[in-house]
Amino acid sequence: MATTTWEYATTPLLIHRETAILNTWGADGWELVHVANGPEGGLVAFLKRPIEAGA
Numbered sequence: 001m002a003t004t005t006w007e008y009a010t011t012p013l014l015i016h017r018e019t020a021i022l023n024t025w026g027a028d029g030w031e032l033v034h035v036a037n038g039p040e041g042g043l044v045a046f047l048k049r050p051i052e053a054g055a
Contacts, residue, residue, distance in 0.1 A: 005051045008033075013043040021045070 009030065013021055022032060022045065030047040038044040 006048045007051050009047045011045050011047070012038060013045050015042070018043070 009025075011021065011025065013035065025045070025047055026032075029049045031049060032045055033048050034046040035043050036046070
């Protein structure tokens with residue numbers, strides 16, 4: 001059985017632009033994993049997507 005290998009990214013979520021930001025990342029194959037408060041306030045999204053075989 002093959003194991004999925006993941007790559008991860010974080011991005012700030014700007015107030016009133018959250019949906020547009022997440023839809024842009026989602027269109028590139030990223031899945032939202034978690035949202036947390038950032039170190040300087042605001043929100044940070046944690047995302048993951050599978051790494052293509054041979055990439």
